[in-house]
Amino acid sequence: MPEALSILPQVIVDGLVVGFLYAVVALGYTMVYGVLEFINFAHSEIFMFGAFAAFEMLMLLQGAGFLATLPPLIALVATVIVAMAVSGGLGWTVERIAYRPLRGAPRLVPLISAIGVSFFLQDFARVIWTAARGNYQLTVPNLISGTIGPWKIGSLPINVMIPISALIIMVASVLMMVGLIWFVNRTKVGKAMRAVAQDRPTASLMGINVNKIISLTFILGGGLGGAAGALFAVRYGAINPYIGFILGMKAFTAAVFGGIGSLAGAVVGGLSLGVLEAIVTAYLGPLTGDILKGPEYKDIFAFVILILILVLKPAGLFGKATSEKV
Amino acid sequence: MTQLRKLYSQLVGLFQSRRTAPAASILLTVLTGLMQVLVPQSGFSILFTLVAIYVVAHANVHTVTKVVLAVIPLLVAVPIAGRDNFALMPLMVQLCIYVALALGLNLVVGFAGLLDLGYIAFFAGGAYVYAIFASGQAAKFLPWFAEHAPTGLGGWWFWAAIPIALAVAALLGIALGLPVLRMRGDYLAIVTLGFGEVIQVISRNLDHPLNITGGAPGIAPIKYPFFFGIPAEYNGIAVYMVALVFATLTAMAMMRLEQSRLGRAWAAMREDDIAARAMGVPLVKMKLMAFATGASFSGAMGMLFAVKQQFINPDTFGFMESIGILSMIILGGLGSIRGVIVGAAAVTLLRFQFLRDLSDLFAGAGLPPALDITKYQPLIFGLILIVMMIYRKEGLVPATRPQIDVDNLGAPVPKPASSTQGKALGQ
Amino acid sequence: MKKILASVLSATMLLALAGCSTGSGSKNGQTIAVKLPSVSPLSGGQSTLGTAIANGVKLAIADKSEELKKLGVELKEFPQDDQAEPTQGTTIANRLISDKEVFAVIGTLNSGVAKTIAPVLMPEHVAMVSPANTGVSLTESGYTNYNRIVARDDFQGPAAARATKETLKAKSVYVLHDKTEYGQGLAGEYAKEAKKIGLDVKGEEGLNPKDTDFSALLTKVLQTSPDAIFYGGIYDTASLLFKQATDKGYKGAYLGGDGLDSKDIVDKSGEAANQVYYTSVADNFYGSAEGKKFFDKYKAKFNSNPDTYALYGYDAALVAIEGIAKWVKANPGKTPTRADIEKAIRETKDVKGMTGTISFDAKGDNPNAKVYLFQIKNKTYPGVSVAGYSK
Numbered sequence A: 001m002p003e004a005l006s007i008l009p010q011v012i013v014d015g016l017v018v019g020f021l022y023a024v025v026a027l028g029y030t031m032v033y034g035v036l037e038f039i040n041f042a043h044s045e046i047f048m049f050g051a052f053a054a055f056e057m058l059m060l061l062q063g064a065g066f067l068a069t070l071p072p073l074i075a076l077v078a079t080v081i082v083a084m085a086v087s088g089g090l091g092w093t094v095e096r097i098a099y100r101p102l103r104g105a106p107r108l109v110p111l112i113s114a115i116g117v118s119f120f121l122q123d124f125a126r127v128i129w130t131a132a133r134g135n136y137q138l139t140v141p142n143l144i145s146g147t148i149g150p151w152k153i154g155s156l157p158i159n160v161m162i163p164i165s166a167l168i169i170m171v172a173s174v175l176m177m178v179g180l181i182w183f184v185n186r187t188k189v190g191k192a193m194r195a196v197a198q199d200r201p202t203a204s205l206m207g208i209n210v211n212k213i214i215s216l217t218f219i220l221g222g223g224l225g226g227a228a229g230a231l232f233a234v235r236y237g238a239i240n241p242y243i244g245f246i247l248g249m250k251a252f253t254a255a256v257f258g259g260i261g262s263l264a265g266a267v268v269g270g271l272s273l274g275v276l277e278a279i280v281t282a283y284l285g286p287l288t289g290d291i292l293k294g295p296e297y298k299d300i301f302a303f304v305i306l307i308l309i310l311v312l313k314p315a316g317l318f319g320k321a322t323s324e325k326v
Numbered sequence B: 001m002t003q004l005r006k007l008y009s010q011l012v013g014l015f016q017s018r019r020t021a022p023a024a025s026i027l028l029t030v031l032t033g034l035m036q037v038l039v040p041q042s043g044f045s046i047l048f049t050l051v052a053i054y055v056v057a058h059a060n061v062h063t064v065t066k067v068v069l070a071v072i073p074l075l076v077a078v079p080i081a082g083r084d085n086f087a088l089m090p091l092m093v094q095l096c097i098y099v100a101l102a103l104g105l106n107l108v109v110g111f112a113g114l115l116d117l118g119y120i121a122f123f124a125g126g127a128y129v130y131a132i133f134a135s136g137q138a139a140k141f142l143p144w145f146a147e148h149a150p151t152g153l154g155g156w157w158f159w160a161a162i163p164i165a166l167a168v169a170a171l172l173g174i175a176l177g178l179p180v181l182r183m184r185g186d187y188l189a190i191v192t193l194g195f196g197e198v199i200q201v202i203s204r205n206l207d208h209p210l211n212i213t214g215g216a217p218g219i220a221p222i223k224y225p226f227f228f229g230i231p232a233e234y235n236g237i238a239v240y241m242v243a244l245v246f247a248t249l250t251a252m253a254m255m256r257l258e259q260s261r262l263g264r265a266w267a268a269m270r271e272d273d274i275a276a277r278a279m280g281v282p283l284v285k286m287k288l289m290a291f292a293t294g295a296s297f298s299g300a301m302g303m304l305f306a307v308k309q310q311f312i313n314p315d316t317f318g319f320m321e322s323i324g325i326l327s328m329i330i331l332g333g334l335g336s337i338r339g340v341i342v343g344a345a346a347v348t349l350l351r352f353q354f355l356r357d358l359s360d361l362f363a364g365a366g367l368p369p370a371l372d373i374t375k376y377q378p379l380i381f382g383l384i385l386i387v388m389m390i391y392r393k394e395g396l397v398p399a400t401r402p403q404i405d406v407d408n409l410g411a412p413v414p415k416p417a418s419s420t421q422g423k424a425l426g427q
Numbered sequence C: 001m002k003k004i005l006a007s008v009l010s011a012t013m014l015l016a017l018a019g020c021s022t023g024s025g026s027k028n029g030q031t032i033a034v035k036l037p038s039v040s041p042l043s044g045g046q047s048t049l050g051t052a053i054a055n056g057v058k059l060a061i062a063d064k065s066e067e068l069k070k071l072g073v074e075l076k077e078f079p080q081d082d083q084a085e086p087t088q089g090t091t092i093a094n095r096l097i098s099d100k101e102v103f104a105v106i107g108t109l110n111s112g113v114a115k116t117i118a119p120v121l122m123p124e125h126v127a128m129v130s131p132a133n134t135g136v137s138l139t140e141s142g143y144t145n146y147n148r149i150v151a152r153d154d155f156q157g158p159a160a161a162r163a164t165k166e167t168l169k170a171k172s173v174y175v176l177h178d179k180t181e182y183g184q185g186l187a188g189e190y191a192k193e194a195k196k197i198g199l200d201v202k203g204e205e206g207l208n209p210k211d212t213d214f215s216a217l218l219t220k221v222l223q224t225s226p227d228a229i230f231y232g233g234i235y236d237t238a239s240l241l242f243k244q245a246t247d248k249g250y251k252g253a254y255l256g257g258d259g260l261d262s263k264d265i266v267d268k269s270g271e272a273a274n275q276v277y278y279t280s281v282a283d284n285f286y287g288s289a290e291g292k293k294f295f296d297k298y299k300a301k302f303n304s305n306p307d308t309y310a311l312y313g314y315d316a317a318l319v320a321i322e323g324i325a326k327w328v329k330a331n332p333g334k335t336p337t338r339a340d341i342e343k344a345i346r347e348t349k350d351v352k353g354m355t356g357t358i359s360f361d362a363k364g365d366n367p368n369a370k371v372y373l374f375q376i377k378n379k380t381y382p383g384v385s386v387a388g389y390s391k
Helices: A008-036 A043-063 A072-102 A108-133 A164-186 A188-198 A200-205 A210-236 A243-258 A263-287 A294-312 B002-016 B021-038 B043-058 B063-082 B088-111 B120-133 B143-148 B157-177 B185-205 B232-259 B261-271 B273-278 B283-309 B319-332 B337-363 B377-391 B418-422 C002-018 C047-070 C086-098 C111-124 C136-140 C153-166 C181-196 C215-223 C235-247 C264-275 C289-302 C308-330 C338-346
Strands: A147-152 A159-163 C032-040 C073-081 C104-107 C127-130 C146-148 C172-177 C200-206 C228-232 C253-256 C276-280 C371-375 C384-389
Touching: A008 A043, A008 A159, A008 A164, A008 A188, A008 A210, A008 A243, A008 A263, A008 C215, A043 A072, A043 A108, A043 A210, A043 A243, A072 A108, A072 A210, A072 B377, A108 B319, A108 B377, A147 A164, A159 A164, A164 A188, A164 A210, A164 A263, A188 A200, A188 A210, A200 A210, A210 A243, A243 A263, A243 A294, A243 B185, A263 A294, A263 C215, A294 B185, A294 C200, A294 C215, B002 B021, B002 B043, B021 B043, B021 B063, B043 B063, B043 B088, B043 B337, B063 B088, B063 B232, B088 B232, B088 B261, B088 B283, B088 B319, B088 B337, B088 C086, B120 B157, B120 B185, B120 B283, B120 B319, B157 B185, B157 B283, B185 B319, B232 B261, B232 B283, B232 B337, B261 B273, B261 B283, B273 B283, B283 C086, B319 B337, B319 B377, B337 B377, B337 C073, B337 C086, C032 C047, C032 C086, C032 C308, C047 C073, C047 C104, C047 C289, C047 C308, C073 C086, C073 C308, C086 C111, C104 C111, C104 C308, C104 C338, C111 C127, C111 C136, C111 C146, C111 C181, C127 C308, C127 C338, C136 C146, C153 C181, C153 C228, C153 C253, C153 C276, C153 C371, C153 C384, C172 C181, C172 C215, C181 C200, C181 C228, C200 C215, C215 C235, C228 C235, C235 C253, C235 C264, C253 C264, C264 C276, C289 C308, C308 C338
Parallel strands: C032 C073, C032 C104, C104 C127, C127 C146, C172 C200, C172 C228, C228 C253, C253 C276
Antiparallel strands: A147 A159, C276 C371, C371 C384
16 A cells, blocks of 8 residues: 555654653653652653643743744743753652652552652642633643645655654754763763662662752653653643643653663653554554554554563563562 | 540550440440431441441450441441432442452452552453443344343343353453563553553444444443342342442452462562562462452452443543552552451542532532632542551551461461550550 | 551541531521532543533522522522542432432533433432533433433534535545544534535544644544544644644644634634634624623633633523522422422523523423534634524
């Protein structure tokens, strides 16, 4: 079916955009997991607060008239920085209040606490923005619009185009990932972080302030989530307190897919999940004679493939298979 | 404060002393029973009734007395109160369903140590098995039904469906268990979560090409089961009785399972799977057994849920419901049967009674929209979860381990004296 | 043991602070106390819509309470949060029938919740007036207490299909929906009629309304280059979908049902807004003087713009209140039973509401309902009424 194949490049591009978002959010999960071996269930809500912070920042800029005069790129950078700060702070606060007192408790205890935080933050955002703006479903001021392309690939009947806002997500994600990987692998603090991840008591004996490093992890993870939230708000133009849930679930899947705890794994996991979903959306219907419709089953196909990969490689794509010493 | 504590310890003593305990227990049961009948509308009536049962169950009285004192309020006072307070019976059925569900999940998570975030999938399986054939749904894809039973099978189907639902849920449990045998911890969590999603998406989309599950609109109306000779207007009470029996049977099964060879194998696997394997525990078999057994309880409860609701749709079986049940068992005390029961009852009462009471209290007060308490239920629930975890990590009723006296192997030592636990009281 | 008791007791005390029994009504003298509950999601992802319904009901009660006081009826608001969960719906319904002051219920938003509530309320003769359920089956199931003021899917969907052919002059259409009972039901009826009148239906697919990125789906949809895209669902997802389609260069028309009838469809769709058509039973409401008054009143009271569901909530409450008033006027000095009110509401004739004239037929449907096609022009809401369809 050459006609159906002609949309394949566009479908892959569509999937990549979503995949980059998954990847950035997945980094937040994987960082916290790497250090604490704990699923920060509330990360999706920290992401969501980033989006709301970005919204408030853009409203502020708009109110002051800067939005029209400032170059969009500068406004965008300012917005992303504000969102990172808010979400990083929130990540820190959540860790201090809801997770730190539970360190050393059985593993499920902080998980439940995190679920509580997630409930609380979701509803809190709803209550606050309903009070402040009359509605919690917010329309984000338009910052960047327009599309690049369509490019033609040779003489083939193929057109590829990409919205500028989607391109920004891709570029920003790459920058953040590279920055993070550099930070963790090349700086002294990053080294301390890896030490804490590997063996907390020993790291502490080596003079590393474990509490500080854990706090820093949450600030960094939260900051990444916040940046993703801001990019999300700018790209899609509509936010509500529930945007984090599905995205968080997908991102977590992506993190596990790539091997949780591995930064590169989160990136690869996110991108492949995004592309996979896009391909299933577009091609499942034609392949099954419309018995299974792509957009309806894409969520479970992603999971089925995840399960298959985990069955073959139980530690994920990039995870190290650890054999336990007895 | 000291005065209060004194009063409290006197109260406790009242139920612990062999001399006063029977009288105190009977008095408490009668008082709460009276309250239940006289003030049927209040959520406190049912709360006190349940608390009384709990206290009596721990009082220093004969087991037969305990059973009698538990049965009377549940079988007499509650149904009488239910004639005035229509919400009471459905509340109690829901409570029984959640208790049994929580116990079933506790088997997987608490006993065997396998984190399951998609437990509701088995519940959905049981609900759909019953509902499809107890309504007009079956006629939509099976010609035989369209001809012979256009509105579904008769009320007897409930009883026939019990083993089928158990089997279907157990099979689903094995279907989930097989691929995750090699996985641990968080990989397990994500795959079970995905499994829950898969079941929900399938139930939402299996309305084409064949309309099996009814799709998004779901299945309604679902028939009541046939109760031998009981007139139809007592259906509500009959369902309540069945729910009580189901929940009790589940609790008893759990107690037996925990002490059984199987239960001990699970505990060994949970604590250290490598050591367990070294000691000859067949891990693969044990894991599959845990998933299958836990799932089958969920399936039976799903049937009951379909009966109670008379309507099911895919939205009912979402991820949040799985999380809700998980929070019940953690809140109550992971691995502790009593704790899980308390946790399930507490969350159910909170969500379906007290948070509602709270909002109704302010419903007519004309509060400004931002302060409208009717809308704060998830927020309050979230806060309770956090606070509970910070201040009571082990749950309301922590699990206790039977301790083995090495010199006298085989004979479990009586539970640790309450004075050691009492120390934590004032903190 | 002590520890356990301590926790039990402290939990009880905590609850004692929070809870309280629901008071049963006392009818002193001539005043008949009537609670008019609204049942809709007030928390969670659908609470914008649910709150609009609850607010509409509150506004109707505020508007009418003076008039009813003169008749000896004291109206009270009693909003209930169903959290869009059928299980919570059962609980609410059972609590409501236990409350002697409840005669009629306004709700629900979700058909799923309605299906659990209606059978519980029916044996107790508590009437229900739905501001939002469009699923066909609800008034075909023989519920004597269930009424609705909105158009059924099998009326609105075909009307939209005819509009696609006659007004939009489209030859082909791609049908999408959100896999909810509302969206799928509407889209299904639309597609059925569209095929019947000779439109080329290029495809029919459900999407997950919780997603935000529909690019891959749209790539596939736009490859078939349909003249119009029909979406069965609610405006929040619709605006994302339309915006992303326009980003991809789609120039055709977007079409949807009353779920799109909201100011947000304009605010959130960006440039795509000007391609949007939607159908609704409310004819150019905000253009009228009455509509402007309603808008201002609502804004003053709740500090937000009214959603269309606020109008429906208002009208549903209006019908219920008129039913009560009519009975009390006809039977002065008497206290109605629930069955009386149930009957009075079912016999509603020509009540002038915000969205049009409302009557109920024997099944509880509104036979007057007319469906209008609106087109959004110059990115302003509401759209311009371009065609009308009656049954």
